[in-house]
Amino acid sequence: MFVDQATIHVKAGAGGAGAVAFRREKGVPFGGPSGGDGGKGGDVVLAADPQLETLLDYSYREHYKAGRAGHGEGKKRHGADGDDLVLPVPLGTVVKDAETGDRVGELLAPGDRLIVARGGRGGRGNAAFATPTRQAPRHWEPGSWGEERSLLLELKLIADVGLVGEPNAGKSTFLAAVSAARPKIAEYPFTTLAPNLGVAELSDVRRFVVADIPGLIEGAHEGKGLGTQFLRHIERTRTLAMLVPIDSPDLQATYRLLRNELLAHDAALDRIPFCVLITKVDLLPAPREVELDAPEAWEIFHVSSVTREGLTDVLEALWARVQEEKREERGDEERFPELEEWAR
Ligand SMILES: Nc1nc2c(ncn2[C@@H]2O[C@H](COP(=O)(O)OP(=O)(O)OP(=O)(O)O)[C@@H](O)[C@H]2O)c(=O)[nH]1
Ligand SMILES: [Mg+2]
Incomplete structure (x- = not known):
């Protein structure tokens, strides 16, 4: 509950x-x-x-x-x-x-x-x-x-995990697959006009908040598309997931674009750890190893929100990552004596 x-x-x-x-x-x-x-x-x-x-x-x-x-x-x-x-x-x-x-x-x-x-x-x-x-x-x-x-x-709700991707990357579909949230999903870009939040539950006590934000396009930091004003919803997230659809013409270019737009919006976003989700893997027949060079990411996952392939693994990994970040935040707090005193 x-x-x-x-x-x-x-x-x-x-x-x-x-x-x-x-x-x-x-x-x-x-x-x-x-x-x-x-x-x-x-x-x-x-x-x-x-x-x-x-x-x-x-x-x-x-x-x-x-x-x-x-x-x-x-x-x-x-x-x-x-x-x-x-x-x-x-x-x-x-x-x-x-x-x-x-x-x-x-x-x-x-x-x-x-x-x-x-x-x-x-x-x-x-x-x-x-x-x-x-x-x-x-x-x-x-x-x-x-x-x-x-x-x-x-x-x-303050989001633990922020979903970042181009329009149509499958962000809203992913959120709907892992939470009770029912965001609008469609095959046209910019379906999501305002951020959606959902709670992903692995069990009653293991849950975290996921934010689905509108799609990012090249030049978003200059105001193209829906711009980046909604990125402030992910500024306080504990980790990001960058969604790259397996059917994009150039996965490497998509990945680079997302990273560039984020950092152009706010270089401080660099401190938020992120993973990459290669989405819609059901569109390609197995085995579907794709090449993506993303050394900055803490991991690369392959998922399908339609067949649910890979979803459990991703949720477990995101959960673990969020816990780790929370522990670190608490560790930081212990260095502030006034906070320690307050916590007693
Ligand atoms: N085959 C397949 N299609 C998917 C999958 N995930 C999403 N889609 C389709 O991709 C299209 C876009 O999905 P959305 O979830 O609306 O994408 P979005 O990233 O939220 O897009 P915007 O809100 O426009 O930024 C829809 O037609 C979905 O049905 C998947 O895992 N497999
Ligand atoms: Mg959407």
Whole structure:
């Protein structure tokens, strides 16, 4: 099951009440007011957690409450602040007010935090009301209530794998073959006008997000065809798959064109590892060894989305690769002490 939406009700902690007290001490006949202030109620905070993949945990429970604060006490003692309640959510979580639909914020990077309900203020104790002319005030304030609201959490999928290819390379067909996504597929170029996302599932727990983007043509980086504006959908992917159809007139030229267009769009894409999928292999009778020189790729696969030849191998390899990249990302994080502390 892939849960990408949940509604929760959050309630911040109430502030503590201020105290009314007077100093009673041996040898001090008229002690002044000594009622301390109440503490501040705990906030409800969402925190982006790179270990989480779904909002599944939030489908089991709806109500979440931060700690209430302690009341003020005599001897001008402050009440203790309430504990914040920190709720971990996966990266890419978009938060909306469930009643108004207003966007509250989003959590994209590890360490992102968002206060979604503020704890109540503590009330003042009578010590705070003393003035030169009013030396024995009996005033005190109650704490204020913590904020309370219903939130809609939505997981905006961040693609793990991006499919890159010329128009008609078979990107949408591949996505449809490996996920429940149903993108439009047709034998004419530029069928896909906006990126499609799908979740490829090897099993319930082994899944990753695949992005199918519009076809790239020569000169795309100069705005030809649909241009490259949608390439930003793959800038944060963990690996790319370049699709080269087995029936293209010159596989090597197709491969070179794709790489050139990507790097012309953004040289930084060079850091994203990629494999090559030679697609539509059912069009040629076996044995169909094709020559393609692609030393930059981490592997070359032969697949058919029609006969499903090679699909399982590709999915297993993509899964392994995505895990490897995730591990590396987490390794990088450990070098940032503030992130480490946050993760505890
Ligand atoms: N025989 C065969 N045909 C395929 C295969 N994959 C895709 N096709 C056909 O190739 C054509 C293009 O497929 P799409 O999946 O729409 O290609 P695309 O890369 O998404 O194309 P754009 O969205 O236009 O960029 C369609 O007619 C598909 O049926 C395959 O594995 N074998
Ligand atoms: Mg398409």
